[in-house]
Amino acid sequence: MEKYRGHGIGLFSGGLDSSLAVLLIMKQNIKVTALSFVTHFGCDFTDRSSCSRDPFPVAKQFGFEVKLVHLAEQFVEIVRNPKYGHGKNMNSCIDCRILMLREAKKFMELVGADFVFTGEVVGQRPMSQYKPQLNVVARDAGLKGKLVRPLSARILPPTEPELSGILDRDQLENISGRSRKRQMELAAQFGLTDYPNPAGGCLLTDVGYSRRLRDLLAHTDPVDFRELNLLRVGRHFRLDDRCKLIVGRDEMENLEIEKLRRPEDVLFEARETGSPLVLLVGSADEAAVQLAAAITARYCDLKRAEAVNITYGHDECDSKTISVAPAKDALLETIRL
């Protein structure tokens, strides 16, 4: 086989556009290393509800390498304080892209690759994929001239690898806008048949999740990753500034609550009937404990009873049982997150 003409580092979600970007680059006999990012907010292959999918089958089918990069604390920081602001919800897409590209740049330099590329399409998504934003993202990531968008390359200024002849600009695409017609043609040409429909984005684009996250960030700094994981589970209620309550909605969520529970948390349950597991997180005074018990009573199978026995404690050894009236829905609406 002819020697590679160069080495490109691709941002890869496993979705259609980033897969096609990889294939367009590989077609020019360029070695590709794809980076898949993992965050606490989905939009990666660990989260089935997100816009991404398991990247490995595509990589295996077409023979390129995928490396996983966890963004961890850095990502939480940009969500808390994004330079370019939030979108409709807590999604800070421009800062998010910049962060991913900075990581890609570091990797490019580490392995001596020639350029970075993405599956971005001009004008396809609000916020991060309008032309001016694409420039800002490349500049802030320190990749000006070295960032290629193979799907829109011919309607963007030529990049260094195109000018130096590593990449043949004529073989790159000129796609813009939201239609996916050309992408589907390309997929058929490459034999890429199994790709997901585009979805809205990560959990940060979800209204309810964003509300819970805003509350967490307002009450916690630095953020604990366990708390972030809890945001995906159950109904949430803010009892006071120091504590909140999480109510499991089904068996799966009860199991998840058990898994995420820590010794300092207080667990509530109506043991005499069908009951959610209810987790009190933070430091609670007597009023908060009473309210937590009343909310547990409201969501157990005896919610219409005048009083329900609720057992609570850090563990079996220190558990207590109290009798409380189920909380009223009107009250719950005022503290629900």
Ligand code: SF4
């Ligand atoms: S939706 Fe926006 S914030 Fe979320 S992962 Fe995608 S680009 Fe980043």
